[in-house]
Amino acid sequence: GENVGLHLPTLSVQEGDNSIINCAYSNSASDYFIWYKQESGKGPQFIIDIRSNMDKRQGQRVTVLLNKTVKHLSLQIAATQPGDSAVYFCAEVTSGSARQLTFGSGTQLTVLP
Amino acid sequence: ETGVTQSPTHLIKTRGQQVTLRCSSQSGHNTVSWYQQALGQGPQFIFQYYREEENGRGNFPPRFSGLQFPNYSSELNVNALELDDSALYLCASKAGVEGDTEAFFGQGTRLTVV
Numbered sequence: 101g102e103n104v105g106l107h108l109p110t111l112s113v114q115e116g117d118n119s120i121i122n123c124a125y126s127n128s129a130s131d132y133f134i135w136y137k138q139e140s141g142k143g144p145q146f147i148i149d150i151r152s153n154m155d156k157r158q159g160q161r162v163t164v165l166l167n168k169t170v171k172h173l174s175l176q177i178a179a180t181q182p183g184d185s186a187v188y189f190c191a192e193v194t195s196g197s198a199r200q201l202t203f204g205s206g207t208q209l210t211v212l213p
Numbered sequence: 214e215t216g217v218t219q220s221p222t223h224l225i226k227t228r229g230q231q232v233t234l235r236c237s238s239q240s241g242h243n244t245v246s247w248y249q250q251a252l253g254q255g256p257q258f259i260f261q262y263y264r265e266e267e268n269g270r271g272n273f274p275p276r277f278s279g280l281q282f283p284n285y286s287s288e289l290n291v292n293a294l295e296l297d298d299s300a301l302y303l304c305a306s307k308a309g310v311e312g313d314t315e316a317f318f319g320q321g322t323r324l325t326v327v
Contacts, residue, residue, distance in 0.1 A: 108253055132313045136318075141320070142320055142321075143215070143217075143303050143305075143318030143319050143320050143321050144256065144303070144318045145215075145318070146315050146316070146317070149313070149315075151313075189255050189256075191255075193313060198261050198268050198269020198310065199269075199310060199313060200246060200258040200261055200269050200271065201246075201248075201256070201258065201305075201316065202258065203248075203255030203256050203257070204255055205254060205255050206254070206255050
């Protein structure tokens with residue numbers, strides 16, 4: 101992922117609306133992808149994952165879409181709630197590595213009342 | 214709460230000093246990874262330990278070193294601290310290195326170098 105310095109991309113949505121957070125990953129050899137949520141003062145929290153042999157996976161209120169052709173991931177959050185306000189990171193795991201996480205730059209999601 | 218605990222939560226050090234950060238992994242997890250997260254950026258992989266041996270390292274200089282103990286807890290040591298080492302240091306634990314199991318993160322140690 102690319103670092104964007106001190107300026108995170110931001111997304112503001114109205115409570116109850118759906119949110120879509122996008123991520124471009126860097127390595128075509130990556131075969132496993134995870135979305136994390138990070139609230140202020142806390143460590144990243146696992147939301148949902150997807151393997152490269154899939155293009156869509158659904159969880160509770162969340163859906164991850166994977167487009168390997170353009171190396172793009174998206175996280176869709178349905179009926180966004182105030183508790184969803186946080187920074188969201190995508191992370192990729194590359195085949196043949198120590199399976200470490202390579203994080204993208206993150207998106208700050210703000211849910212408006 | 215993930216069951217991964219880090220200490221201390223906050224720390225202030227002077228440039229040139231050495232620091233040791235500690236991590237207790239979640240019960241049953243034998244793999245620990247360390248990440249550095251600068252303000253406004255995503256976490257960057259430092260290294261990973263599996264059964265007391267380093268089995269992966271990111272692009273960090275040798276003054277970043279670590280240990281894993283028989284109970285799978287881990288330490289991150291940083292020598293000759295530089296101002297740019299100021300960051301949130303995150304520890305993550307998981308069960309095993311083969312396959313992809315969920316990694317659980319601690320709350321981090323906020324290190325400030327002055």
